[in-house]
Amino acid sequence: MLGMTLARGLRAGGATVTILEGAPRTGGLAAPASFGGYTWDRFYHVILPTDSHLLALLEELSLADRVRWRAVRTGFYTDGRLISLSSTLDFIRFPALSPLDKLRLAATILRASRVRDWRPLEKILAVDWLRRWSGRRAVERIWLPLLRAKLGANAELASAAFIWATIARLYGARQTPVKRELFGYVEGGYATIVTRLEERLSAEGIRVRSGARVTEVRAQGSGAVVELEGGERQEFDAVVLTLTCGQIAALCAQLTAAERERLRRVRYQGIVCATLLLKRPLAPYYVTNITEGWVPFTGVVEMTSLVDRATFGGQSLVYLPRYVTQEDRFWEREDSSIEQEFLAALARIYPGFRGDDVATCQISRVREMLAVSTLDYSTELAPPVTTSIPNVFVVNSAQIVNGTLNVNETIGLAEATLPGLLGHIAAGTISEPTRLAAQ
Numbered sequence: 001m002l003g004m005t006l007a008r009g010l011r012a013g014g015a016t017v018t019i020l021e022g023a024p025r026t027g028g029l030a031a032p033a034s035f036g037g038y039t040w041d042r043f044y045h046v047i048l049p050t051d052s053h054l055l056a057l058l059e060e061l062s063l064a065d066r067v068r069w070r071a072v073r074t075g076f077y078t079d080g081r082l083i084s085l086s087s088t089l090d091f092i093r094f095p096a097l098s099p100l101d102k103l104r105l106a107a108t109i110l111r112a113s114r115v116r117d118w119r120p121l122e123k124i125l126a127v128d129w130l131r132r133w134s135g136r137r138a139v140e141r142i143w144l145p146l147l148r149a150k151l152g153a154n155a156e157l158a159s160a161a162f163i164w165a166t167i168a169r170l171y172g173a174r175q176t177p178v179k180r181e182l183f184g185y186v187e188g189g190y191a192t193i194v195t196r197l198e199e200r201l202s203a204e205g206i207r208v209r210s211g212a213r214v215t216e217v218r219a220q221g222s223g224a225v226v227e228l229e230g231g232e233r234q235e236f237d238a239v240v241l242t243l244t245c246g247q248i249a250a251l252c253a254q255l256t257a258a259e260r261e262r263l264r265r266v267r268y269q270g271i272v273c274a275t276l277l278l279k280r281p282l283a284p285y286y287v288t289n290i291t292e293g294w295v296p297f298t299g300v301v302e303m304t305s306l307v308d309r310a311t312f313g314g315q316s317l318v319y320l321p322r323y324v325t326q327e328d329r330f331w332e333r334e335d336s337s338i339e340q341e342f343l344a345a346l347a348r349i350y351p352g353f354r355g356d357d358v359a360t361c362q363i364s365r366v367r368e369m370l371a372v373s374t375l376d377y378s379t380e381l382a383p384p385v386t387t388s389i390p391n392v393f394v395v396n397s398a399q400i401v402n403g404t405l406n407v408n409e410t411i412g413l414a415e416a417t418l419p420g421l422l423g424h425i426a427a428g429t430i431s432e433p434t435r436l437a438a439q
Contacts, residue, residue: 001027001028001029001030001197001407001410001411002028002242002395002396002397002410002411002413002414003019003021003026003028003240003242004019004026004197004198004201005057005410005411005414005415006240006242006395006414006417006418006421007019007201007206008200008201008204008206009414009415009418009422010240010418010421010422011204011205011206012204013418013422015425016205017206017207018206018207018208018209018234018236019201019206019207019208019209020209020212020214020226020228020234021208021209021210021211021212022211022212022213022214023210023211024210024211025194025210026194026197026198026208026210027190027194029042029043029366029369029405030043030045030190030193030194030407031190031194032189032190032191032194033275033362033364035275035277035312035317035360035362036277036312036315036359036360038277038311038312038313038317039188039189039191040189040191040303040307040311040312040317041189041190041191042275042364043271043273043319043321043364043366044273044301044303044319044321045185045189045190045406045407046183046184046185046286046306047067047183047184047185047186047408048169048170048182048183048184048408049069049182049184050169051406051407051408052408053408053409053411053412053415054407054408054411055067057411058186058193061193061196061197061200062196063186063192063193063196066186066187066188066192067184067185067186068184068185068186068187068307069182069183069184070182070183070184070306071181071182072086072181072182072183072285072286072287072305072306073086073181073284073285073286073305074086074181074285074286074287074288074289075283075284075285075287075288075289075300076094076096076288076289076291077288077289077290077291077292077295077300077349078096078141078291078292079095079096079292080292082283082288082349082350083095083096084285085289086181086285091106096141096142096291097137097138097141097142098137100135101134101135101137101138101141104133104134104135104138105134105138105142107133107134108130108133108134108138109167111133112163112164112167112168113167113168115164115168118161118164118165118402119161119378121159121160121161121164122159122160122161122373122375122376122377122378122379123159123375123376124159124160124375125156125157125158125159125160125375126147126155126158126159126160126162126163127139127143127144127147127155127156128160129160129163130143130144130160130163141291142291143163145290145291145292145293146289146291147163149289149290149291149298149299149323150269150298150323151269151323151325151372152269152323152324152325152328153325153327153328154267154269154325154372157267157372157374157375158372158373158374159373159374159375159376159377161373161377161401161402162372162373162404165373165402165403165404166404169403169404169406181286183286183306185306185307189307190407212228212229213228213229214226214227214228214229214251215227215228215229215251216251216252216253217239217241217251217252217389217392218252218253218254218389219254219389219390219391219392220235222237222390222391223235223236223237223238223391224236224237224238224239224389224390224391224392226239237391238391238392238393238425239391239392239393240393240394240395240421241392241393241394241395241396242395242396243396244268244368244371244396244397244398245263245264245266245268245371245383245396245398246263246264246266246268246368247368248263248383248394248396249263249264252387252389252392254388254389255387255388255389256388259387259388262380262381262383263383265381266371266372266381266382266383266398267326267371267372267374268326268367268368268369268370268371268372269323269324269325269369269370269371269372270323270324270325270326270331270365270366270367270368270369271321271322271323271324271364271365271366271369271370272321272322272324272330272331272333272338272363272364272365273319273320273321273322273363273364273365274297274319274320274338274339274342274361274362274363275317275318275319275320275360275361275362275363275364276316276317276318276319276320276358276360276361277312277315277316277317277318277358277359277360278315278316278317278318278357278358278359279315279316279356279357279358279359280316280357281302281304281305281309281316282300282302282316282318282346282350282353283300283302283350284305285300285302285305286301286302286303286305286306287299287300287301287302288300288302294345295345295349296322296338296341296342296345297320297321297322297342297345298321298322298323299320299321300318300319300320300346300349301318301319301320301321302316302317302318303317303318303319304316304317304318315359320342320346323369323370326367326368331365331367335363338363339361339363342361343355343358343361369405370397370405371397371398371400371405373401377401378401378402381398382398382399382401383396383398383399385399385417385420385421385424386424391425393421393424395413395414395417395421397409397410397413399413399417400413
């Protein structure tokens with residue numbers, strides 16, 4: 001989504017653009033996949049009412065009338081039982097915290113939702129900030145399990161800016177009079193959006209090459225050379241890299257040692273996600289947050305509490321994500337072993353669940369998904385757009401320093417970066433028409 005948005009902006013600025021996509025098709029983390037004969041998002045995505053960049057894109061693509069909105073419910077699995085936390089009344093009754101704990105927790109969320117300058121939060125660890133405002137018990141019972149579920153061992157390294165961005169985004173979803181989350185999706189999922197974007201790219205004269213994995217990028221003369229897997233060599237006037245920081249460091253041997261060190265210091269969180277098609281629903285919640293340490297996945301996302309089950313032939317679509325650090329040995333597990341453990345855990349959480357309820361189970365993995373917002377991240381680690389290699393630029397999701405990784409933020413990053421990127425290109429010695437590659 002980042003590369004496609006940038007490509008359109010660069011084309012509008014006068015460049016002749018080629019997208020080199022290493023995967024079999026475009027879309028990245030928003031790419032669709034097939035589950036039991038049905039097509040939907042490979043990983044779970046929702047649209048929030050505050051996703052202004054994404055909603056503007058959908059309007060431009062004539063897809064706004066295909067957005068469907070629904071108020072959804074949220075659950076918690078804590079102390080061995082499922083509990084609703086979908087309304088103010090649910091919050092008052094929530095048994096895991098005392099009345100004082102709840103008051104401090106609510107005050108923390110309200111305070112975070114009103115923060116406008118996030119930079120001071122980059123100097124404070126998330127756990128320390130939460131303990132200051134929510135108190136020890138709320139941190140131990142709620143915040144820390146949720147942080148560990150999302151970041152694993154990196155939870156102890158994340159700055160308060162990370163939890164602020166998460167709270168601010170979800171707080172914006174509570175737009176209904178009863179203060180329940182209002183989520184949306186496009187009919188057909190991201191397959192609809194990506195397909196329409198591909199059509200628009202083609203109409204605008206942007207060339208897309210899928211399955212074109214880049215192995216090296218280097219400066220040559222007044223431009224840049226891109227080497228592809230299999231030995232193919234392409235020359236461009238400029239190259240924009242949208243890959244992860246570690247991949248960029250590996251591809252660009254001409255970077256300085258300091259640049260490569262900075263790129264490699266960015267800590268990435270990965271995801272291993274089981275996608276299930278079930279014959280019947282598990283619970284009435286869109287997301288069930290897990291605070292029990294024994295559960296092998298970090299949440300239950302029942303997409304068909306939002307999307308009509310008729311989309312999947314009356315079946316329920318469920319995602320079971322596990323967020324994994326780079327060092328975790330979970331990466332070595334076989335898909336069959338993960339499936340067996342995940343299904344056994346579901347049977348413990350949901351007494352009515354049976355193994356024969358599973359029509360399809362598919363495991364997806366992305367090793368470098370999310371750049372963790374550590375202390376002083378924006379000034380110390382976030383990669384600059386320009387590099388020491390002439391006409392080679394970086395625009396990637398690690399530059400999202402005041403938000404969380406989602407499609408709306410990705411599109412916003414592309415739009416915010418584009419004017420400066422065009423300025424850097426125009427200030428160089430590139431002749432018209434400019435030829436660029438976005439990888």
